[in-house]
Amino acid sequence: MTAAKKNSVLDYQYPKILMQFPRLIRVVYLANYFTQLRKWYTMVAWQRLIKESPSDAVILDFGAGEAQYIVPFCKQNSSKTFYALDNRKSNVQFCEAFAYPNLKTEWVDIEKMSSSVQADLGLCVGVMQYLENDQLALKNIQRSLKPGAPILLYVPINGLLLTNIYNYVFKRYAQYESINERKRVYREDEITKKLNQAGFSILQKTYTYGFWGKLSHEWLNTCSTLIFSAEIPLKLIALLVLVPSLPIILAFMSLDFVSKKKDGNGLLVEARRI
Numbered sequence: 001m002t003a004a005k006k007n008s009v010l011d012y013q014y015p016k017i018l019m020q021f022p023r024l025i026r027v028v029y030l031a032n033y034f035t036q037l038r039k040w041y042t043m044v045a046w047q048r049l050i051k052e053s054p055s056d057a058v059i060l061d062f063g064a065g066e067a068q069y070i071v072p073f074c075k076q077n078s079s080k081t082f083y084a085l086d087n088r089k090s091n092v093q094f095c096e097a098f099a100y101p102n103l104k105t106e107w108v109d110i111e112k113m114s115s116s117v118q119a120d121l122g123l124c125v126g127v128m129q130y131l132e133n134d135q136l137a138l139k140n141i142q143r144s145l146k147p148g149a150p151i152l153l154y155v156p157i158n159g160l161l162l163t164n165i166y167n168y169v170f171k172r173y174a175q176y177e178s179i180n181e182r183k184r185v186y187r188e189d190e191i192t193k194k195l196n197q198a199g200f201s202i203l204q205k206t207y208t209y210g211f212w213g214k215l216s217h218e219w220l221n222t223c224s225t226l227i228f229s230a231e232i233p234l235k236l237i238a239l240l241v242l243v244p245s246l247p248i249i250l251a252f253m254s255l256d257f258v259s260k261k262k263d264g265n266g267l268l269v270e271a272r273r274i
Contacts, residue, residue, distance in 0.1 A: 022097040029068045034246075035220060037253045041208045041268050042069070042125055042154055049121055049150055049270075055079050057120040062110055062141055063087075063127035067095045067103075070123075074100045085115060110137040115144035122151040128191070129156055129182050138198035145273040151200065153269045154208075159185035160265060162211075166218035173229035175221070188267055200271040208266035213256030216249045217265075 018024055033039055050073055053059065057080045061070045064084035074082055081102050084095040087109040095105045108115055111133045122145050128134045145151060161167050170177075192202055209217060223245075226238035 018094070020097075022094060025066055025068075025071070025094075028066065029072065032068055034250065035224075037213050037216065037256060038126065038154055038208055038266055038268075039068075040253070040257050041206055041266075042152065045152055045206070045268060045270060046123060047073075049152060050077060050080070053080065053121045057081070058117055059083065059121045060085055060115055060117070060119040060123070060144060062108075062122060062124040062144075064095065065091055067091075067098075069125060071095075071098060071100075071103065074098075074103050078102055083115065083117065083119070085110070110140045112136075112140075114140040117144070118146045118149075119144060120146055120149050122149065123153075124151065125154040126156075128153070129184050129186070130180055132183060134184075135194055135198065138194055138200075142199045142273050147273055150203070150270060150272050153191075153195070153271060155186050155191050155267055155269075156265060157186045157188050157191070157267045158263070158265050160214065161218065162214050163218050163222075166222045169222050169225050173225050175225040175229065186267070188263075191267065191269070195269065195271055199274050201274055202269060202271050204270040206268040207261040207264035208256070208268060209264045210256050210259060210261040212252045212259065214265055216252035216256065219245065219252070220249050 033043075046069060050057075050059065059070065059080060060083045061067065062085050064070060064086050067084045070082040070084060073080075079102075081104060083104045083106055084092070085106050085108045086092055086095075087107065089107060092105045092107050095103065106115060106117075110127075111131055122141060124141060128137065131137050141151065161170075169175075188205075192205075195202060220242070223238040223242035226234050227242070230238065
């Protein structure tokens with residue numbers, strides 16, 4: 001696979017058919033649900049927060065990407081207004097293609113500015129680790145929320161690895177983190193301190209990717225990275241390993257989801273603007 005094709009897959013470059021028929025993205029949403037353990041944790045809290053928000057709530061997704069956390073809720077919450085905020089114009093244009101009356105878009109670089117609206121609820125999943133000035137971004141998120149409004153934030157923490165093969169593949173081959181130039185992996189005390197300094201109070205923390213979550217993530221991403229970025233023989237081997245092992249990976253993800261954890265490689269934070 002060429003570098004250009006790898007970038008188109010992993011760097012949010014949408015095929016023309018998706019721009020013409022954006023609702024086909026639901027297939028990707030479903031695939032993400034079965035491959036992104038963080039989405040399991042996030043969706044439970046996010047659905048609750050949307051339900052608890054005012055009937056006419058304004059809801060912002062900071063760094064919405066393909067809008068997987070807001071598009072599924074637009075029709076069933078027609079009196080609420082959802083905003084997909086992103087610094088990539090391709091993402092903004094993609095969200096506009098849905099043409100939902102209560103789905104709005106805004107091109108916003110949260111490292112430089114806040115939103116033009118103030119929201120009753122906010123979401124920021126898997127964004128902060130890619131920003132140069134994450135502290136300023138948190139402050140701009142805070143300015144975009146009404147006083148007392150909740151925010152659901154997900155970040156990677158610790159970055160502990162279990163297997164040598166994943167460590168090798170991660171460093172050797174292009175993958176999502178390298179293509180999108182991840183800047184950091186947080187420590188728990190670091191992100192909570194930055195949230196407090198930006199004007200948030202922490203309400204609740206949930207740890208993700210304990211032992212079973214790490215194992216499922218490394219297994220899945222070792223195979224998927226090789227499929228996307230390795231030479232053809234390795235691609236074929238990775239595909240032959242991945243397909244029959246998907247039930248095992250899902251079982252490991254389920255074990256992580258139901259287990260009690262005091263730490264992990266991911267942190268879901270529910271906070272409130274002071």
